[in-house]
Amino acid sequence: MDDLLTRLRAGLPAEALLTDPDVTDSYARDMASFCAAGTPAAVVLPRTVEQVQHVMRTATELRVPVVPQGARTGLSGGANASDGCIVLSLVKMDRILEINPVDRIAVVEPGVVNAVLSRAVAEHGLYYPPDPSSWETCTIGGNIGTASGGLCCVKYGVTAEYVLGLDVVLADGRLLRTGRRTAKGVAGYDLTRLFVGSEGSLGIVVGAVLALKPQPPAQLALAAEFPSAAAACEAVCAIMERGHTPSLLELMDRTTVQAVNKLARMGLPDTTEALLLCAFDTPDPAADLAAVGELCAAAGATEVVPAADAAESELLLQARRLSLTALETIKSATMIDDVCVPRTRLAEMLDGTAAIAEKYRLTIGVCAHAGDGNTHPVVCFDHADEDESRRARESFDEIMALGLALGGTITGEHGVGVLKKEWLARELGPVGLELQRGIKATFDPLGLLNPGKLF
Template structure:
């Protein structure tokens, strides 16, 4: 039986009156806002006061923040070396209609809009631009429907990933994408950056679970894409287009997400290796052998040491690489034994399967703490996100080690080893100009290495501000021309998250 919280009298994922997929507000709304905007144009429409007054015409006062100290706190996400501007105003809408009002106002006044979720991103995609409206969607945090028969959930963009996972878990279901920041990050942010997580090797990434979207376009119209059905191939796949678009094409206000049956509790195995190359060899053996672990993660010696220093977890610091493999099958012990034998054949020093779920969770907690622990090494990190073919994973780790030595820096590597997605993490002191310069140069060299190995500059963190130059290098001039043409079609005035991606 479906658990449903109805907020409207039309099917979730489809706006009232939906027929052709593109919709505007009810009668009377557009003329009111337009008349107020036209009146304001006779004065100085670039003034923040005019902008705020117009926003307040369709938003409650508590949803419009203008205190400079408060708005400054919304200026950036968690990325280093990414410029951020000063927003004119921060708005926190609670309904799709309020988002439409914001976009109509922004379009009429030609004011840029920067959509934001929890700002846990690592590419600067949520960074403000000078004079922009920061559109924070964290207050739109309702789970509107959980349907065990259709195996879907309908949610607003501000729903926290972990909250959704727990809610669907109560119905015997799971929402597999689980970024490391899952206790903080929002579904809207996950959609914007096409995020992944620890379970990608078996269950895939966010894009594979987004079935349909309600999106507010740059001019304030509301569009529905996709479906609620298990299958559907009508027209261009606009849903996938919005996944990973980093708020540059429209504002997601509702999402229909696919769910899976909740798997059994997983058991984890930890294998120690004397070299990163041996650990990567084990990964290749596991995947070539046809095994389908629910998780296959790698932590290098720098990361293991950092986690121990921060959390005193007792991980083996003598290891050069620690590989974690997990299975959520009906007979996980047998699967772990088979994988353990492959790790030993690849030269593992020690293979330790967890005895129970509690011990497994402890090992996974160590992996989830990795990026926080590396940040504590110097206070600031640059987290790369280079994905390479699994067969080149060893080359990637060896190359990062060389780059760390070349630039005299601490660079720890954690990786979703099962899909080749590495996170080389450069630790540096931002108060040291020379070290900051070396950090940036090493970051770029790591991305160049990834492309040389047949990889991509981002597997799940997005492009944002940080990797704009590298996107152009990866997809080439024709690819860039086509991407800009798509942007122009959806956002001809270039007011949605300008300066990101391109």
């Protein structure tokens, strides 16, 4: 330990190295339940690429594991410390280095907060679409690490589609540049995409070139109440089948709606079994919403309420953004699943989740990016109740099994981390797992980068 700290201090300013156990313990875990976390030897908060390189060279020489972190808003334990590791927190590398309206790119450091970037590019008439629910606090580096999504994925896609190039410090301290600044480019293997979603297991992202879009018109939303989740999912399928391209298509079940009402007193309809939110940012959003409203009514909606203006639309979207926070108030702990299924199987996923909740005598609320089939069943339980905790874990696993059985995936945007390691192996199969482990060994032969995650 003394040798490690001495070597780290040799290349870091004093304020960048934290060793007080009371402080370092606060960096031990992200927001996931049921995920083991160890005790870090030290926490480093670098401000430069050179400082990150110094940490990785030191770690390699001394064979010390390194766990990269952003804002620790993750939900799979991917940022949890391991015993004796260096926690490398990148939140101080938070500069927006360039916004280029002609090339429509932004060049940023990993600690830039998603919402800060979004507001900065908006001043140039530009738009960075990926917007996770935690966008006010989560960082771009964390978004890249988990290949985050958000509410707008149905139209604009996920983080991976906006990362053009990366600066990455490898396990041995070398600096790798991947990708490009150009609109097109196919030179060599796509290493950029390989790092997106790798959860810090292949290298430390220290810079990113991000694609931007022109700022779209203000979106207009509607809310549709349904007597069942199946009816709401029928509407989702109809909307997509008819060729509509909403900027947002979100679903909240009855449990979620009631939790949001209790938390924020937003006046949402407590009696509905499913609430579908749809928005358009097209030149004539009112016409698009009218057409979608007819499809919702045909699917059995009991009421369809279009927002009168952008302010009302934003209120509806705020209700959806509060979903996870609101569900966390039901019990002392939550497990937030992240199962994505084909849109055509969405109703089966929701009905199956309701059956699992009944089987295990638990409250499980579901909010979903319905437009791309990405469901977030939230298992609410009392962490101090051993039996309830056991049932929560079993229900979580059964929900993931259901997702795979329906042709889906165990994670659409939250990552694997610690929480879903066993399930990743089931989804990939033995050949896929062998090849992925081989890629890990190529980039990190000593196994120092975020050990114990993914595999």
